[in-house]
Amino acid sequence: MLAAYMFVSVLLFAIGATGAMIRRNFLIVLMSLELMINGAGMALIVMSYFTGNISGQVMFLFVAAVAASETAVGLAIAAMMYKNKKSVDINDYTTLKK
Amino acid sequence: MSVEIVVFAILALMAVGGGFGIIVTKNPFRAAMWMVLSFIGSAGLFVMLDAVFIAMLQLIVYAGAITVMIVIAMYTMDRLTIASLKRFNNQAYFGALFGIGILLDFIVIAAKLKINTAQMGKNLSIAGSNVKAIGDVLFKSYLLPFEITAIVLLIALFGAVALTKKDL
């Protein structure tokens, strides 16, 4: 049973990662990052259940808090991007290169 | 026993399907909906893993607060522009390739994972309540991370306000 749960959490993680890499819309990227961390959090919970030690869940608490604050800052950046170039497409922002 | 597996399968399908939905849909609003579905699925899984409090937290914080925050942010922007954006950036096939690569790596790790499951399922709750167990451990040994999380939230608050405040 451990493998099954781990499969789910790893799957969620990988989907989040892929989403962050391929999507152009900053908000979708934000959501997939959120999904990534959620998948990793699930791994924590799975581990805490199978090793029978509560601290995994306590750690999930902190991870969730951090994820939330990250999303907040991400949205602040999204707002700035929108105000600046009226678009949240990350490929419009490539002036810094080489 | 088989009922548990069936429920597990449904919830897992919800979580993964929701995730997949996010990265595929064109319109970010519909993506937000998929995200909610995924979070509900994972909350269910948490319940199965005797992490009732975390499941509640997941539902309220993730499904509720974060998603709502994103949607509100979307409303501030002109719906048409953000909806009409192209879906994938150029050379996205590379992204997919690497995503699958990472997936394979981690699936191998997940499959081969071996942990001592001697204490499986035990001492996750004191006198039947999961919250009490968490509370006990949280304030006994994890007090410092608790304080630092306070600082995280504080910085995020100040930062978000500073960055988006109109008149400085």
Next chain:
Amino acid sequence: MNFLAYYSINDLIAIAPQLILTIFGFIVTLVDLWLPKTEKSANAFIALMGFILAGIVSVMMFDSGTTSAFVGMIVTDNASLFIDLVIIIAGILAIAMSVNFVDREDINIGEYYSIILFSSVAMMFFASTYNLIVMFISVETLSIGMYILTGFLKNKSESIEAAMKYFILGSFASGFLVLGIGIMYGLFGSVDLNVISASLTKAAAIYKALGILAFMLIFIAFGFKIAAFPFHAWTPDVYAGAPTPMSAFMSVAPKAAAILALMRLLVVGMHPIQIEWTQMLWIIAAVTMTFGNTVALWQKDLKRLLGYSSISHAGYMLVGITAANSLGYGAVLFYLFGYLFMNLGAFSVAEFISKKGDTNTEIANLKGIAYKYPLIGAAMLIFMFSLAGVPPTVGFIGKYYLFSAAVQSHLYWLAIIGVINSAISAYFYLNVVVTMYMKGDTEGEFSILNSGLLKTTILIGAVGTIIFGIFPSYILSIALHSIAF
């Protein structure tokens, strides 16, 4: 269950510097509400006072033996106090740099200073803990602080772009960190590095192999933070885009905390699998150095050049860690101390020549500056020679110790690659000196950010580079003594 049974007053004393900074963070935010729009710079001086107070406290706490607080979460030993000192000095200099800068760019709000204070607190926690989860949270705190500070120039598209890139890649990397911590927690039942190290030594082969994999996942976030090769791509864009004082602060303080945390992770936590991580680090160090130096050959903009140079310096420090002997770790700490002065000095000169909107930091604009502002020219010359690793400067002494540590543990080839890299780096650093001194005088008036505090930072940087270049023995012995782990 009595709450006080677990905690006592000396826990608070152990994290005194962090506490002071947090308090001052709150003070600045509150005071900022009463300050009228014109005298916003008072915040800066309060923040400076906070940093100086914290500095004094951490110096006093030196050599008082390693005290672990908060049930083993925090360990304030000499090393963490040393890095606290580095962070504090970096903070002081960064604030001194940004007082007039913020005024010019009219982003003169209290939050700027409070976020610097809070992220410094996070960095100090990051550097002085053996607990993975505390590491994760403090990394995330300081990263969020850095995302915000990078994006502070709201109406400059580069700054927003830099913040966006930093944000996405930062959280992408921290995702791996959480997964790594999860697996490590699962395998060894705890997140404390000492416990992990103990169980790793007597673990079966399969556990060891899985432990290595978990460590690799954790290393990704550290690699990202110190800009090691595969994870470096954000550094040049963020340093170029971010406001100059912040890119200066970012190039020193978080990197110092990340390097010490990495050393704690590697030396204490992953001691049983030392061979594996030394091999891995060997390759990463070599490639990072070569990448940083060779690409910097092509740079036209000073801030981007310093971005690539910080990648190459991260490579040099990785060489020190790969040497895996006490001289190497001491050398890394010493190098961080030296790097602080060189880099902040160089960035402050970049800020000195920048125009409103933090633009015009190309190297070409330095043409003939040495004859209009001889002291600034001489200081930049010292920074450049120090970054290139030419003697009587602290850069040379630092590089010398790093490479001699590598030679001591027979990594001759790594030392040779490092040494060739510093030779290559001499080209682009001296190119700056060439533009300053040898391209003749400029006709028109220099558009410079004329601020006393900025000049003092440049002066402190130059004096520090020379003094610790000629008399490094005191700082070096402190650094060598603080490697108790």
Next chain:
Amino acid sequence: MNQLHFPILSTIVFLPVIGALLVSLIDSKKETAIRWVTFIVLLLDFLVSLPLFFYFNSSTYQMQFVEKVPWISSLGMNYYLGIDGISLFLVLLTTFLSPIAQLSTWSGITQKTKEFNIVLLLLQTGMLGVFVSLDIFLFYIFWEFQLIPMYLMIGIWGGPNRVFATMKFFLYTFFGSVFMLVALMALYFLHHAYYHEYTFNMVTLMSQPLPANLQFWLFIAFALAFAIKVPMWPFHTWLPWAHVEAPTAGSVILAGILLKMGTYGFLRFNLPMFASMTHQFVDIILIISLIGIFYGAFVAMVQPDIKKLVAYSSVSHLGYSMLGMFALTTIGIEGSIMQMINHGISTGALFLIVGIVYERMHTRNISEYGGLASLVPIFSVFFMIFTLSSIAVPGTNGFIGEFMVLFGTFESHKVFAIIAAFGGLFAAVYMLTMFKRVVFLKPLNPKLLKLTDFNLREWIYMVPLVVFVFWIGIYPNTFLSKMHASVNHLIEQTKITNVNPNLNGKVSFDNKVIIKKSGLKG
């Protein structure tokens, strides 16, 4: 042992730095004041260095005027100065040439004179530091430090494409010496592995050599750094660039003193410390020096630019010096040191001559000159004296050096000496053709007519050089007698080849030792 009980070497080394501080205080408008102050400081430095010659005890090979102060005791580094027969004359050459070079810039350098004089003073400190430091780390610091002022001097006050020349100069030497750094570290740890003592002390490292199999890479790394500096044949391409673009004073010091650091390095590091490897490399280095002699001469023949010609001639001259050194005979090494000093004087003087003419004519290619003898007779006489000294005509200093080198090489490698004997012939060819085209023939170029002969200042800095050309030529004993003890000792050191310290050859480092043993023996 320090006979004078007074830190004379430190005063000599750091007097110019004080001078530089002094000059930096003077307002940059008062150029004459700046020039006078710098000149007096450098002259003072020379006067202070004279007691070194008089109180020098030529009977012992021990280091003299020694000063030792712990610097970074945790790693065994000391501030350790001292000189012996070999480095005595190089120090005197430096303190002797610098005031002359400075004097030649009074009319040459007109803009940014204050920065120039500061750079010149710092350069002096760097060079002196190299010759007097006996702690290899301190040696390395001075070795690299003197690159900076030279880099600035060529770069700022140089000719048209000075930036390319100065970058090539800096990078070439820096690249070489960076390998020396790694070798230095390896030597430090290998020495500890065998003699259980962390030290940078040159004298102990010399007296306790390492087993032969370890010396190979060390020898090559050190040899590479010094070969670039000498410059030996394949590593010389930076020299013509640096000389053509450097200002007169820069060329004088570059040719006069900087090149000697390479040969000095061989004498201090490669010969004593890696003796067994030296014996294996003798033939290769002799062949390279021979190529250097002939190659330098041939390429010098066809140079259109005087400075490049003189630059390639230094490749040839220093080829002789290396030849004498690696013959590993007492006379050979003494000849090589004499050749270093002579090359310093005669090539330095030649650059001054070219500088004088360049200041008036602003061109360096030979075709624009001609018939100077009839226009500026005194200049031509001096020019002839220095040409003769660089061709090694007997009676001048060149002959002493060259003959001793030839005889030294003859004692151990007959064939090489015979081939080298014909080198002098080509030296005559390129110097005299240049001399003929510049001094003899008719003054066709109208611009030549406004040439003025020596003014008082030029007299002052030319006469001492001529005095030394003939003094060494006629009575070299004053110089040679001081060297015998140290050179013989060096020969003894090169003979110790089969070293097997108690360890069974397996190199083992114990990492933790540095920290535990806080009181490291320096």
Next chain:
Amino acid sequence: MKTLVLLIIIWPLIGFLINGLFGKWTKNYAGIIAASALGLSFLSAVYPIWQVILGNIYDYVYFTWMPLGKFSVPFGLRIDSLSAVMLFVVTFVSWMIHIYSNGYMKGDPGYARYFTYLNLFVFSMLLLILGDSYLLMFVGWEGVGLCSYLLIGFWYDKKTASDAGEKAFVVNRIGDAGFIIGVLFILFNFHSVTYADVFPFVHQVLTPETATIIGLALFLGAMGKSAQFPLYIWLTDAMEGPTPVSSLIHAATMVTAGVYMVARSNAIYDMSPIAMEVVASVGAFTAFYAATMALTHKDIKRILAYSTLSQLGYMFIGVGVGVYWAGIFHLMTHAFFKGLLFLGAGAVMHSMRGLLSTDLMGGLKKKMPQTAILMVIASLAIAGIPPFAGFFSKDAILAGALEMGHPIIWIVGEVTAFMTAFYMFRFVFTVFYGEEKVPNLYHELHVHEAPKVMTIPMWVLGVLSIIGGWVGLHVSGEIPIEAFIARTAPTLEVANEAHYSEAFLMGFSACVGLLGIFTAWVIYIKKWITAESIANTFKPIYTLLANTYYVDEFVYFFIVKPFWWVSEFFLWKIVDVKIIDGGVDLFGWISKRIGWLFRTLQTGFVSHYAYWISIGVMLLTGWYLVRII
């Protein structure tokens, strides 16, 4: 006595310093100062020479010049019979030529400079002769080469003069390289270079092979200095210098230094017959070869130059064969009559305002009677006609060659003697006898007899070229000069010394000389067979001889030009700039190229940076994944 010997050298040095440093003020007195310096030097040499004739040898050491590790090279002077003869020749002839130059160089802008160089030359020549060690001889050797360079290129604004000067110095330097190698061998084997330590121990120390090497090396030096066959090309160009210079340096003193050196190191040469053979045969060949070229030349000074070459050949035959005293004796007599010939030619040039070619001159006898008579005396001497000096010395050499078992050399010697007589008298007849070739040329140039100051030294030399030879007569059983010189340079003991009657040899060489004069008389005075007819009958040979076997062109095109071309295009442009410099810049290029490749990573797109992170992840985990599969 010690200071007196030193004084001989110091006088010219003082003269050199006075004229050199105070040239501006001693404008027109320079000549007198220089001449008086030489006179004093000669006077202070008379007493020591007299003492040496009485039989004692002086060897004084003044200070140690160069300490060479275990042993050291002293600065010392030595007068023995060999150096006494040389001393007499050098001081006396130079004194005469100094007096002569006063007249010749009057009015020349570089008057003081000329005498400075001349005094320096005499100083170095004396150093060469009186030096007590090979090294001191070498100092003099190069000093003399330097002065010849300065004096040949005296009129430096003439391109040909400077080129000639430079060519002289370079060719001498080739010789000097050989000399140095010889000195190195001696120093190595004997641990000293002073004659006193070398010659007595030659037998114990040297093996025949090393002796040959030393001999040949030293002879290479001699060839360079005394212009023997391969290295003679500089002497003919050296005529660019003022004529007194040619007479002093390129006739009397410097060129003979080689002969003196071979005579001085007779002990070494005796040890190696091969070296002796080489010296003799090169001498013979040069004598013959130079004589052939002198036959056809038009320019007076060139003819005399070639005749000097051939006479030098004779001297080397003398020393090469083993009769050292004959070689030195011929050197002495040659100094007298060749010096006189050059001075005469100088007088002619002086009055003809620098015209040199013989076909402009004719019947000068009427205009310059004294010079004519003197030139006839000198020509008779050089031709080897009995009462004159040349006869005795040349005959001694040829007799020596025959007796020492070198018949071929004897034949070549005789043929050359014939040719010498012929071309000398061709010169005399064309210039002084016969009619004026160019009508009233002399009138325009108002040619007149040379002034007193020039004719007196010529007369002195004339007398000497007559009585100089008598020293070679058999007096009370042995030849005085032979006995005197043999004290330091004994004649080689040859096993089968063939004895020919003295009278036969003398008679034969005298007839050869007369025959030569007669043929010249037939062609140029009587014109029974005109020179032109001979010329076009042997057309190819004539043209070959006329432009000196095209040697100069050969040397220029096959040695100098390719040398310059190789070092300019190959060594400098290709090897130095392309290969070595290119190789160095390659490093720079490689690092830039690597930088360029890495640079393409920084595309600016966030997603690409994320790709790199995931590649990093896959690499790190993948590498260690193998362990858990």
